[in-house]
Amino acid sequence: MKFERYNFSEEIKANLRELGFKRPTDIQYKSIPPILRGEDVLAVAQTGTGKTVAFALPVIQMLSARQRRHDQHAVRCVVMVPTHELAIQVSRVFKELAAGTSVKIEGIYGGIDQDPQIENLNHGVDVVVATPGRLFDLESQGHLSLRAIETLILDEADHMLELGFKHDMNQLIKKLPARRQVLFFSATINKQVKDAAYSLVHKAVRIQISPNDPVSRNINHSVAFIEMDDKRFFLERIIREHPDSKILVFVRTKVRAERVMKALERVRLLSETIHGDKDQNQRNQVMKRFFSGENKVLIATDVSARGIDIPDVDIVINYDIPEETENYVHRVGRTGRGQKKGEAIAFCSTEEKERLEAVENFLDRKIAQLDIEKHDYKETLKMSGDMETDWKSLMDETDALANKKKRKKKK
Structure with a gap:
């Protein structure tokens, strides 16, 4: 079914045409009707499947077609997100879809x-797209009223209902009208979060896309067993062999991000970092340069893994195996978005093998191993700054081997 056949306003349809959206994705197709009916929704879908549009489109349609119940300055929809970057991205999507309508974001x-x-x-x-801290700050100052909220949306809902945000969410719910629509959207969800979600909704429609595979099928996954002190050499190698690729590197801590960037600087490779110690203007500028391709290597902590839609990321490198297994899904979801293919490479040291096993258990499958011969490993350490080994061929061979094993298993 094409978007043209939906009962959207002409302004919204024109915006969809302008943005190149012709048909809904699975999550959009299943989410839009119940949202338009005013039902609560709990939706779980892989990263890169179009979740933001799935809730933004019907909400804009409802708000533009429905008269205000209260004063002209009352906010009618709140979208809660965990990070500044996601707030910027989601508000941008809302504005693009709402252009020409009466809906202000x-x-x-x-x-x-x-x-x-x-x-x-x-x-x-x-519509207010907000992080909890600033929302409650402006609300306490009297600049923002929540008494007329018709729809509450939790984007990255699993993170919003985890321990760090749970108190904020409980405080928010107390301030909202008893009659409101609640929408939950996330790439992953566990039992604890699911229980918390169901306590906030009324007869929610549950939507789950590819529940047995939390990561996109467009992503080729591989793991290389590399000792902690050697990881920088192999990162250098991949960057040099993919000079035109946009590469996103995930590390555990802010300090580690800066150290990795300095290590690349020493071998004359440019990169930038993004993490919580940078102020918002710095983070915005870093993201802008990575979006545009002016900078092709971004080293990030998990602040950038949550929901950020960065165009054309070719390779995601898990420089450190994530301590929280679900973060693997959010990290690798920055590549292989929509119909595009992507590569996800994990560097696993001896001390990280238990974490890797936890990730594989969460995915319910083994990640294909990149076999690096001892001689090749040693040469990589020696040849820093001038390497010729073809990692792309190595990844292609590993992917072909993994596909061969899958075919045998099916037989």
Whole structure:
């Protein structure tokens, strides 16, 4: 079914055409009808499947077609997100889809001056896309009222209902009208989070896309067993052999991100970092350069794994195996988005093997191993700054071997 056949306003249909959206993805097809009916929804789908559009489209349609119940300055929809970057991205999607309609959108997040946000709120806003801290700050100052909220959306819902945000969410619920629509969207969800979600909804429609495979089929996964102190040499090698590729590297800590960047600098390779110690303006500039391709190597902590839609990321490198297994899904989901193919390579040291096993158990499958011969391993350490070994061929061979094993297993 094409978007043209949906009962959307002409303005929204024109925006969809402008953005090149012709048909809904699976998550959009299954989510839009119940949301338009006013039902609560709990949706779980792989990263890169179009979850933001799945809730933004019907909400914009409902708000543009429905008269306000309260004053002209009352906010009618709140979208809660865990990071500043995601707030910027989601508010951008809302604005693109709502262009030409009466629906006004504002991103509310910390790290920048609050005055422009307050000014926009004072002029009237329908949809607020917010991180918890700034939302409660502006609400406590009297600049934002939650009494007229018709729809609450939790994006990256599993993270929003985890321990760090759970208290904030409970406080938020107390401030909302008893009659409201609640929408949960996430790539992963566990029993604890599911129980918390069901306590906040009323007869929710549950939607689950590819429940047995939490990562996109467009991603080729592989793991290389590399000792901790040697990882920087193999990262250098991949970067040099893929000079035109956009590469996103995930590390455990902020300090480690800076150390990896400095290690690359020493071998004359440019990269940038993004993590919580950078102010919002710095983070915005770093993301802008990576989006545009001006910088092709970004070293990140998990602040950038949650929901960020970075165009054309060719390779995701798990430089460190994540301590929280679910973060593997969110990290690798930055590549292979939509119909595009992507590579996900994990560097696993001896001390990280238990974490790798936990990730594989979560995925319910083994990750294909990149076999690096001892001689090749030693040469990589010696030849830093001038390497010729073809990692792409190695990854292609590993992927072919994995596919061969799958075919044998089916037989």
